[in-house]
Amino acid sequence: MQRSLTMLLAGCLLATSAVADNVRVENAWVRATAPGQKVAGGFMDLTADSDMTLVGGSSQVSREFELHFMRMQDGVMEMRQLQAIKLPKGKTVSLEPGDLHVMFIGLKNQIKPGQKVPLTLVVQSADGTQQKLAVQAEVRSSNSH
Numbered sequence: 001m002q003r004s005l006t007m008l009l010a011g012c013l014l015a016t017s018a019v020a021d022n023v024r025v026e027n028a029w030v031r032a033t034a035p036g037q038k039v040a041g042g043f044m045d046l047t048a049d050s051d052m053t054l055v056g057g058s059s060q061v062s063r064e065f066e067l068h069f070m071r072m073q074d075g076v077m078e079m080r081q082l083q084a085i086k087l088p089k090g091k092t093v094s095l096e097p098g099d100l101h102v103m104f105i106g107l108k109n110q111i112k113p114g115q116k117v118p119l120t121l122v123v124q125s126a127d128g129t130q131q132k133l134a135v136q137a138e139v140r141s142s143n144s145h
C-alpha cells in the first residue's frame, strides 16, 4: 500500500497537468541472449489507472520493437505480432514468457545478465492521447522458454 502510494505520487510529479492517466510498470526484465542472437523477449507487469492501451515502443538496443503474443495452437507454439495490448483500469496485465511479451528485433549487441535495457513504451488513453513511459529493464538469464 505504501509502495503504490509512492508510485502514484511519482507518477503525478512526472506527468504534466494535461495528463491524468498513468500506467505503473513493475518487474520489467529482458531475457539475456546468446552471442549472435538477434532477438530478445521483454516482460513486465503493467497496471493502468484508467482504461488505456499499450500501442508500441522502442529501444536503443534493437532496430525494431514489437508487441507479441504467444500461445500453444494444436501442439505448436505460435507467435504473433499485436498492434496493441489493452490495459483495463486497475487490472495488472502481465507480459510473461509463453504469453504476451515485447520483442526486441535486430539486436545491436549481446544482452548480458547484470545489464539494464532502456526502453520506451507508448501508451494511449481512451481519448487518444499518447504518452511515453521510460522503463529500465533488468537482464535475467533463464533457460526456460
Ligand SMILES: [Cu+2]
Binding pocket: 041, 068, 069, 079, 101, 102, 103
Ligand atoms: Cu515474440
